Structures are given as structure tokens and as C-alpha cells.
Amino acid sequence: MTKAALRTLYKQKRLALTAAKKDKLEDLILIQFQQLPISFPDVVMTYAPIQKLAEYNPVLIEEYCIFKNPATRLVYPVANFTNNTLQAFEVEPDTYFDVNSYGIDEPIDGTPLAPTDIDMMLVPLLTFNEQGYRVGYGKGFYDKFIAQCKQNIILIGISFFEPAIIDDVHYLDEKLDFCITPNRIYAF
Ligand SMILES: Nc1nc2c(c(=O)[nH]1)N(C=O)[C@@H](CNc1ccc(C(=O)N[C@@H](CCC(=O)O)C(=O)O)cc1)CN2
Numbered sequence: 794m795t796k797a798a799l800r801t802l803y804k805q806k807r808l809a810l811t812a813a814k815k816d817k818l819e820d821l822i823l824i825q826f827q828q829l830p831i832s833f834p835d836v837v838m839t840y841a842p843i844q845k846l847a848e849y850n851p852v853l854i855e856e857y858c859i860f861k862n863p864a865t866r867l868v869y870p871v872a873n874f875t876n877n878t879l880q881a882f883e884v885e886p887d888t889y890f891d892v893n894s895y896g897i898d899e900p901i902d903g904t905p906l907a908p909t910d911i912d913m914m915l916v917p918l919l920t921f922n923e924q925g926y927r928v929g930y931g932k933g934f935y936d937k938f939i940a941q942c943k944q945n946i947i948l949i950g951i952s953f954f955e956p957a958i959i960d961d962v963h964y965l966d967e968k969l970d971f972c973i974t975p976n977r978i979y980a981f
């Protein structure tokens with residue numbers, strides 16, 4: 794399917810999950826994440842989920858990263874919807890967040906961080922394919938941002954559903970290193 798058709802389908806599939814089903818899938822995803830064959834680096838970019846789009850909430854994964862590596866530093870994206878770019882901000886436990894016009898909690902007094910300082914990134918997505926390419930909301934925020942990160946950054950997608958076939962992968966699309974589903978880890 795095209796990315797446009799996949800966006801519509803996977804938004805519907807996510808929104809159709811009951812709270813109980815979503816809770817169960819989130820537990821299974823955490824269990825899979827805990828099997829990842831990596832050592833946990835210091836600087837981890839995560840995201841605050843968009844509730845109205847039923848995104849996966851990575852909070853338990855963040856806690857697991859801190860448990861495995863107490864030196865973990867958490868970073869969140871702040872989106873500029875004028876030019877569809879992201880900026881990374883490191884947060885502390887007392888950092889304030891404010892909800893932006895798209896319903897995303899963003900840090901308002903974090904410390905700006907260069908994309909090259911990020912070691913690992915949890916990348917939001919709607920779906921992905923067996924080759925490690927993802928479909929997001931179609932504004933290219935993450936593709937552009939990942940292009941500025943270091944070569945050996947670990948990119949991890951998380952999906953409630955198994956992979957799809959994407960007919961229109963673009964040459965600028967960035968490939969994930971792993972995608973976690975409730976059933977297994979895909980390594981690319
Ligand atoms: N949690 C989270 N944060 C993120 C992203 C993300 O995918 N998830 N982004 C990843 O890029 C950036 C923001 N990109 C976004 C792109 C579209 C929409 C959105 O609400 N799209 C609606 C249509 C809204 C409209 O056009 O009025 C939709 O897709 O239904 C939200 C965020 C940065 N922060």
C-alpha cells in the first residue's frame with residue numbers, strides 16, 4: 794500500500810484498540826524491548842505520546858533504560874510546524890512541559906542538545922516494513938532530524954502491529970535499526 798493509505802489504515806487500527814487491549818500490547822512490547830541485544834547508552838531521545846492518536850507511551854521503556862543505565866539522559870523533540878523541523882532538548886526531573894497545538898507535551902525549559910549528541914532514539918511511527926522503513930505522519934520531521942544525527946545512532950521503532958508493505962519508500966527515508974512489536978524484535 795502507499796504511505797498515504799497506510800496512514801489512514803494504521804490510525805484507524807490504533808484508535809480501534811480498547812484500553813484493555815492496548816495495556817496488554819504495551820506490556821508485551823516492554824517484554825520484547827527488554828530482550829534487545831544492546832548495551833544501554835547515555836543519551837536517549839524519547840517522545841511524549843499524542844493521546845488523541847493512541848500512540849504508544851514509551852514511559853516504561855524510559856524507566857527500563859534508566860534502570861539498566863543510571864547515567865541515562867532523556868531528550869525530547871520540540872517541533873517547529875512552520876518548517877517541519879525538530880529540535881532536541883534534554884530534560885531534568887523538574888523540567889516543565891507544555892502541550893502544543895497538536896496535543897504534544899513538549900519541554901519548555903530544557904537544555905538544547907546537538908542531534909549528534911544522541912546515542913539512541915525511540916522513533917514514533919504508524920507502521921513499518923520488513924526492511925526497516927517507517928511511515929510517520931508524513932511531514933518528514935524525523936527523516937530530516939535523523940539525517941543530522943551520528944551514523945551509529947541506534948534507531949528503535951515501536952509498533953502495536955506487525956509490518957506492512959510500503960509501496961513508495963523514498964530515497965531520503967531513514968532506516969530503523971530495530972522495531973519492537975508485541976510479538977518480536979525486528980532487527981534491520
Ligand atoms: N509523540 C510524537 N511526537 C512527535 C511526533 C510524533 O509523531 N509523535 N512527530 C513526528 O513527526 C513530530 C510532530 N509531528 C506531527 C505531525 C502531525 C501531527 C498530527 O496531528 N497530524 C494529524 C493531522 C493534524 C492536522 O493536519 O491538522 C493526523 O495525522 O491525524 C502531529 C505531530 C514531533 N513530535
Ligand SMILES: Nc1ncnc2c1ncn2[C@@H]1O[C@H](COP(=O)(O)OP(=O)(O)OP(=O)(O)O)[C@@H](O)[C@H]1O
Binds near residue numbers: 928929930933936940
Ligand atoms: N532528509 C530530508 N531532507 C529534506 N526533506 C526530507 C528529508 N527526508 C524526508 N524529507 C521530505 O519530508 C516529506 C515527508 O516524508 P515522509 O513521507 O517520509 O514522512 P514520514 O516519515 O511519514 O513522517 P515523519 O518523519 O514526520 O514522521 C517528503 O516530502 C520528503 O521529501
